[in-house]
Amino acid sequence: MTILFQLVRRNMRIYLRDRATVFFSFLSVIIILLLYILFLGEMQTDSLIQHFGDIEGIDWLVSAWIMAGILTVSTVTVPLTVLGTLIQDRSNGTINDFYVSPINRKILALSYLISSWIIGFVMVFFNFVIGQIYVYFNGGEFLHFIPIMQLLGVVMLSIVSFSSFFFYISLFIKTTNAFSILGTIVGTFIGFLGGIYIPIGILSDNVQFVMNILPTAHSVTLLRNIYMKGAIDVVFSGTPDEVFDTYSMIYGLEVNIGDFGLNNIHLLFGMIIFAVIFYILSVIKLSNSKL
Amino acid sequence: MIAIKVDNLVKNYGEIEAVKKISFTVEKNSFFAFLGPNGAGKSTTINIISTLLNHDDGDISVLDNIVGKNDSEIRSKIGVVFQNSMLDDLLTVKENLIVRASFYSIDKLRLLKRIEEINEYLEINSFLNQRYGELSGGQRRKADIARALINWPEILILDEPTTGLDPKSRKDIWELIDKLRKEKEVTIFLTTHYMEEVLDANKVVIIDEGVIVAQGSSEELRLKYSKDRVKIIPNNNLEKILKEDKIDYYIMNDTINITVDGCFKGIDIVEKYREHIREFEILRGDMDDVFLNITGRKLVSE
Ligand SMILES: Nc1ncnc2c1ncn2[C@@H]1O[C@H](COP(=O)(O)OP(=O)(O)OP(=O)(O)O)[C@@H](O)[C@H]1O
Ligand SMILES: [Mg+2]
Numbered sequence: 001m002t003i004l005f006q007l008v009r010r011n012m013r014i015y016l017r018d019r020a021t022v023f024f025s026f027l028s029v030i031i032i033l034l035l036y037i038l039f040l041g042e043m044q045t046d047s048l049i050q051h052f053g054d055i056e057g058i059d060w061l062v063s064a065w066i067m068a069g070i071l072t073v074s075t076v077t078v079p080l081t082v083l084g085t086l087i088q089d090r091s092n093g094t095i096n097d098f099y100v101s102p103i104n105r106k107i108l109a110l111s112y113l114i115s116s117w118i119i120g121f122v123m124v125f126f127n128f129v130i131g132q133i134y135v136y137f138n139g140g141e142f143l144h145f146i147p148i149m150q151l152l153g154v155v156m157l158s159i160v161s162f163s164s165f166f167f168y169i170s171l172f173i174k175t176t177n178a179f180s181i182l183g184t185i186v187g188t189f190i191g192f193l194g195g196i197y198i199p200i201g202i203l204s205d206n207v208q209f210v211m212n213i214l215p216t217a218h219s220v221t222l223l224r225n226i227y228m229k230g231a232i233d234v235v236f237s238g239t240p241d242e243v244f245d246t247y248s249m250i251y252g253l254e255v256n257i258g259d260f261g262l263n264n265i266h267l268l269f270g271m272i273i274f275a276v277i278f279y280i281l282s283v284i285k286l287s288n289s290k291l
Numbered sequence: 292m293i294a295i296k297v298d299n300l301v302k303n304y305g306e307i308e309a310v311k312k313i314s315f316t317v318e319k320n321s322f323f324a325f326l327g328p329n330g331a332g333k334s335t336t337i338n339i340i341s342t343l344l345n346h347d348d349g350d351i352s353v354l355d356n357i358v359g360k361n362d363s364e365i366r367s368k369i370g371v372v373f374q375n376s377m378l379d380d381l382l383t384v385k386e387n388l389i390v391r392a393s394f395y396s397i398d399k400l401r402l403l404k405r406i407e408e409i410n411e412y413l414e415i416n417s418f419l420n421q422r423y424g425e426l427s428g429g430q431r432r433k434a435d436i437a438r439a440l441i442n443w444p445e446i447l448i449l450d451e452p453t454t455g456l457d458p459k460s461r462k463d464i465w466e467l468i469d470k471l472r473k474e475k476e477v478t479i480f481l482t483t484h485y486m487e488e489v490l491d492a493n494k495v496v497i498i499d500e501g502v503i504v505a506q507g508s509s510e511e512l513r514l515k516y517s518k519d520r521v522k523i524i525p526n527n528n529l530e531k532i533l534k535e536d537k538i539d540y541y542i543m544n545d546t547i548n549i550t551v552d553g554c555f556k557g558i559d560i561v562e563k564y565r566e567h568i569r570e571f572e573i574l575r576g577d578m579d580d581v582f583l584n585i586t587g588r589k590l591v592s593e
Contacts, residue, residue, distance in 0.1 A: 101394035
């Protein structure tokens with residue numbers, strides 16, 4: 001126990017004391033935000049007004065939509081960056097210093113995962129608070145206690161899924177160079193995968209299919225539904241159901257695989273299964289090789 | 292009592308045969324030196340002994356535990372200073388030591404006492420609260436050694452602890468090893484490229500290209516593989532006379548050097564050519580010659 005505690009604290013310190021790493025884990029978030037503030041937000045607002053007319057609450061809707069997306073993005077990028085410590089430890093040999101010590105290697109492996117969960121959660125929470133303020137100043141309201149708890153629950157699950165995935169991937173990455181390439185790729189594509197740069201509904205069926213089986217879609221859809229509830233109630237109160245259905249399909253408030261619409265339980269299970277698969281793969285990989 | 296026994300060890304990295312069937316033993320509480328040039332296979336051997344690296348063939352036991360079988364027993368009894376620094380740059384020395392101490396179930400109170408004890412040997416107190424990444428080379432090395440001592444290991448393994456250090460830091464590390472040997476029951480296993488560092492060793496094993504080329508105490512090796520010599524600053528045509536007398540010599544930094552079998556032979560030479568000599572020195576064959584004489588190459592290329 002103390003070993004695990006000490007290792008987790010070490011990983012957390014290493015992450016937090018390196019400002020560049022902290023900055024880098026939010027780089028995608030910052031880029032997305034800038035793009036939204038500069039033009040994507042306005043484009044989306046204009047397009048919505050064109051379709052639905054200048055209804056009250058559109059700014060709220062758009063800002064809640066983007067903030068939910070950003071939350072999913074940071075549940076991907078922060079755990080990934082925290083796991084960078086593992087690659088660093090391997091490439092500069094610190095892992096050998098651990099390996100000549102009488103410690104349980106499972107605990108060592110677990111320490112990297114747990115650090116990515118904890119830091120991930122703290123950082124994403126921080127992100128959430130800022131997002132709430134942003135939404136508030138865009139004519140929205142703060143979320144209430146229960147939605148916040150639901151939201152944080154999804155955030156946690158999302159973090160666990162992605163860190164399990166990236167942990168497995170990082171077992172194959174030997175150099176910090178390769179790792180930063182991975183970081184760049186993920187950072188670039190995550191805005192697309194989350195359906196943030198381009199709303200998922202206007203992409204081709206094949207692309208939608210791929211995106212929808214990935215947990216990024218599951219996470220972002222769950223988060224959007226919780227985050228945007230208030231705005232949706234205001235914006236779509238007076239419109240026919242078809243209007244909301246179209247909106248929900250285009251802007252990724254639902255996940256359909258083929259003709260099958262996934263409900264919330266499916267989405268949660270999607271993330272859990274994803275986490276479990278990569279956790280098991282990691283255990284298998286670690287049983288016959290070193291970290 | 293034998294601390295480490297290596298029997299027909301073989302290690303290949305793909306095509307590269309890094310260690311080719313070497314065998315040696317290290318006595319308990321002795322100072323053992325593993326000497327060899329770059330790429331000889333020193334780190335490879337050390338990493339295998341300290342349970343980090345798998346080997347392809349051979350048997351190794353450390354304090355009666357078999358490598359590959361009782362690894363965690365071994366790990367709890369050894370301390371390793373790696374060739375490269377391996378502590379965390381962003382943590383202070385103390386934070387680093389706290390993390391590592393937990394691996395050996397050393398609680399905070401005992402750790403603080405331990406740090407005090409280690410400080411007697413290494414004088415690390417002055418930079419305990421400084422980040423490891425901000426330390427000077429010598430300080431870093433001391434912190435590395437402190438980390439290796441944190442469990443008061445029965446065997447302290449040091450892989451080139453002085454390479455790249457300034458003379459003062461080197462001397463500090465020498466004194467530390469001396470003091471440890473005098474005051475603690477500890478086996479010291481050290482690798483180096485520097486002959487002068489193995490002079491005090493109880494046993495020296497010389498490895499070159501994965502093969503052991505010589506072993507023995509440094510005195511034995513010196514007697515066997517190096518010659519004493521007379522170094523002369525001549526005052527007139529000594530060279531010509533030596534040539535006439537058919538005595539072999541070589542010139543180094545404007546001095547005439549004649550190798551002799553033992554220092555008394557040197558005195559004979561000095562007596563014989565007395566009037567041609569301005570100054571002289573009789574030098575004992577040094578360890579640098581040992582490697583040169585065994586392999587025909589210099590140990591450290593200039
Ligand atoms: N991971 C590795 N993969 C492939 N070859 C390796 C690896 N590690 C070492 N070698 C090779 O094995 C041989 C022995 O290397 P080793 O590091 O044991 O030498 P060394 O005696 O410690 O040298 P130095 O004094 O430079 O530290 C060298 O030829 C080296 O290139
Ligand atoms: Mg080496």
